[in-house]
Amino acid sequence: MPRTISLLGSTGSIGTQALDVIARNPESFDVVALAAGGADPALLAQQAAAVRPALVAVAREDAREAVVEALDAHGVKSDVVAGDDAVAQAAGIGADTVLNGVTGSVGLRPTLAALEAGSTLALANKESLVAGGVLVKRAVRREGQIVPVDSEHSALAQALRSGTADEVERLVLTASGGAFRGWTRDMLQGVTPEQALKHPNWDMGPVVTMNSASMVNKALEVIEAHLLFDVPMDRIDVVVHPQSIVHSMVEFIDGSTIAQASPPDMRLPIALGIGWPSRVADAAPGLDWTTAQSWEFHPLDEDAFPAIRVARAAVAESGLHPAVFNAANEECVAAFAAGDLPFLGIVETVRSVVEEYEAPGDITLDAVDEAERWARRAAHAAIHG
Structure with missing residues (x-):
């Protein structure tokens, strides 16, 4: 069975590279939720058309209508949620792995939601751990539940x-x-x-x-x-x-x-983050x-x-x-x-x-x-x- 993935920050740098890794390994991953800020409805809809998630979340309430229209144009029937809690809702959907690629401390609530749902958290949003370190560590339910995605x-x-x-x-x-x-x-x-x-x-x-x-x-x-x-x-x-x-x-x-x-x-640490503890074949070229x-x-x-x-x-x-x-x-x-x-x-x-x-x-x-x-x-x- 493929590992289910909830991808937060899908239209950003981490998110787009993660979708590239996933597209080249369709037998290993199934994207069940996409979340983004809402600044680029067209790209979000293109991504949804490619992976057909059950849920699409946008942080900006005023972007909801544009996202729905873009999804309709691609024939995508995903549920759409919008507003302050939308990204956290996508994080807490219960996916096997949640990749948090959101930028800034706004990623803290989605981080906590993913951990509380029992998902493995592939963490590229360092600010949420920095801002709420005690809370994040308190929310961890098992050893190895957080897998770092920063290359370092x-x-x-x-x-x-x-x-x-x-x-x-x-x-x-x-x-x-x-x-x-x-x-x-x-x-x-x-x-x-x-x-x-x-x-x-x-x-x-x-x-x-x-x-x-x-x-x-x-x-x-x-x-x-x-x-x-x-x-x-x-x-x-x-x-x-x-x-x-x-x-x-x-x-x-x-x-x-x-x-x-x-x-x-970054495709290498992203692939390891969503595949942990296993490695994803051909995630990125090796050294010459x-x-x-x-x-x-x-x-x-x-x-x-x-x-x-x-x-x-x-x-x-x-x-x-x-x-x-x-x-x-x-x-x-x-x-x-x-x-x-x-x-x-x-x-x-x-x-x-x-x-x-x-x-x-x-x-x-x-x-x-x-x-x-x-x-x-x-x-x-x-x-x-």
């Missing part, structure tokens, strides 16, 4: 198969360096959003690409690794690897380091060993890129401070893209907001929501005065 965490999950938990010395996440790899802090003065969107290796959405340029994306990944693998923050390192071939490494107590290597193609190549590794310049230092401080403060870190960054990235904040102001503003925040005692979903609202207000005030 997928690499760590694979490398961790080489030893037991008490044999792990440290995790080493690799970073491409983003659009400004090798730049000094002085060189980063006055860079533009257009420059920040020119990632040298990966084809990602605009928010993730900008976060990569500031190294906030890597900071979020450090927090995610800490939560996924129960490794203390001070035993998680970051190294710059320009080629993006080695996706991350695990160092064990005997001095051995196990690395996972593959071309920079017939030509000479060099792999470089450089220490991270934390003066130019202090985001990881700020993330470590956030985790040390409380379980809600990472939600503040993430929400403040989303506001700052939007302000940078609009020309209202300089590039270096992104992390500086996030740092000031994180330092100002005072967390309440209890961590609940309402507390996470309030922490994010507070962070957005505080960031907005810091940016606009």
